Amino acid sequence: MSAVYGGVEGGGTHSKAVLVSAEGHILAETDGPCTNHWLVGVDNCINGINDMVQRAKIKAGLDPDTPVCSLGMSLSGGEQKAAIQKLIDDMRERYPKLSQSYFITTDAIGAMATASDYGGIVVISGTGSNCKLVNPDGTQVGCGGWGHMMGDEGSAYWISHLAIKTFFDARDNLVTSPHDINYVKKAMEEYFQVSDLMGMLPHLYRIFQKSHFAGFCRKLAEGGSAGDALCQHVFTEAGKALARHIVAVLPKVHQDLFSGELGLPVLCVGSVWRSWELMKSGFAQVLSEAQAHGYSHFQKYSLLTLRQSSALGGAKMGAKNAGASLPLDYSANVNVFFSHTFNQ
């Protein structure tokens, strides 16, 4: 068969695989469960990846026993070098028919590679959260991405946790809730199938699943859209938290990234961005404050979303690592959903 390149987007809840031709055409796409190896372990991670790619081969009418030229993976949790090498070694050994070569990058870098070859800031907010600045010269500066125990501010996990913690604290009289807690209380009881705070303990410990816990965020988004003030509040806070990640990397942004037509390009990845309208005020407030305090060359920013899975950027990087160049039409891959120019 002619050269085929594989790509994977591995998230904390869902994953995707894509097969791409040498001309950059998508041959097949498949879906799978969480492949964050920190969350599900190495075995589940590589099984999940193999399964998705093999299914994609069959879907594209290819022989599943013929390895693809390269497999480029854009993985949440794909930061640590030693851990990545172990994933690659294990895949090579266990699934020799999967691919000829392997490349792993983070979800942030894979997303950026899907959107542009010039750089920008990626802000991921899905199950977890993460921010990465990629400058035009390829240098990277990160903020966050440490998982729910040490960060994940502004993520679905964090939003769910903030709402539930607000309820616990109100019940304990430890911190007064800024708004009525009844919607959150009812939504929590329904989503987790519990009747009191005690009932939440197994969900926080014994049977804790980050992805399920984070899924409560959807109920809060529904509440926010329906007008519940506490739900709106937690999303406003999430907007602030995500914007603070951008402010954290601002000092390292290359001058050229501010001066394009879009202003500073911010690529927004992950399902929490679907609730942009609920986060907007908090997000805009934090960026305006930062701009007012010393970033006079920061005049405009635009928020972009991907129209394609970042498995595509993963495929591109995997191919590049194997010596091939996949032509991608970046303008077709992104969508600008918000732009803001600061008052002079």
Next chain:
Amino acid sequence: MSAVYGGVEGGGTHSKAVLVSAEGHILAETDGPCTNHWLVGVDNCINGINDMVQRAKIKAGLDPDTPVCSLGMSLSGGEQKAAIQKLIDDMRERYPKLSQSYFITTDAIGAMATASDYGGIVVISGTGSNCKLVNPDGTQVGCGGWGHMMGDEGSAYWISHLAIKTFFDARDNLVTSPHDINYVKKAMEEYFQVSDLMGMLPHLYRIFQKSHFAGFCRKLAEGGSAGDALCQHVFTEAGKALARHIVAVLPKVHQDLFSGELGLPVLCVGSVWRSWELMKSGFAQVLSEAQAHGYSHFQKYSLLTLRQSSALGGAKMGAKNAGASLPLDYSANVNVFFSHTFNQ
């Protein structure tokens, strides 16, 4: 043999067992590891308890095959009724020679039973944290005690986490540290045997052990005592957090508890209280603010520590549940380490 009553204090890191005679004399004491069933599971919890009590029988020269009259357990994590019943059922089935009857209460109530039969406020800060008001009429009001995912403010876990989070956030430029981070950085690298932030991820996820993570607090206490400003800061914050638990239950404190010689008695349990000098300013500040804002009858408070394991209070409650009354000399069981009278 004459009547022997057993008691257990089960903590998030260490546990203790005690055997008491009908006259209230301690016959033997033994130590064991964490017996918080939320942390170690039901099997490890009840194995640990059986092992400690059986060793205590042998130490006291008793026949290990003869059950004690009652076993009263004061357990961290001993809140939820269904979970407690399961622990008791499993113990009865697996270890028929352990005890004739069983009783489980929380670590807070067991501590209070060791200190007084009149009530007061218990503030636990060990691996985790918890606060419980016991009024003279026996009614209880709690605050906190939800574990590290939803609370534990002011605990050793929380202090360790706050210090490490401050370091992560400073490195990420997400939040500026109020003080130099170098001591915390070095202490963290040494305690967890890591060379960078990435190295901390396994300690936060794959091999996370709450008790080991919380143990880092000791290094921070050393740093604070040696003058490190960031270490002092995290303990000041812990002092504030623990005091906020007291403020949370203040509205429910029975009038009589304010009017004793000691003022409001606050029983302080757990290893973090050994760092009282580092927490004092934050703790006193929060209580003074609360007193100034509407608690004019709150004129004085005293902080007490136990001179005996709360396994003793557990034994007393277990005996009472079995129809026996253990005479305890409360004045010999506590020590007043701090008193404060507010300015008029």
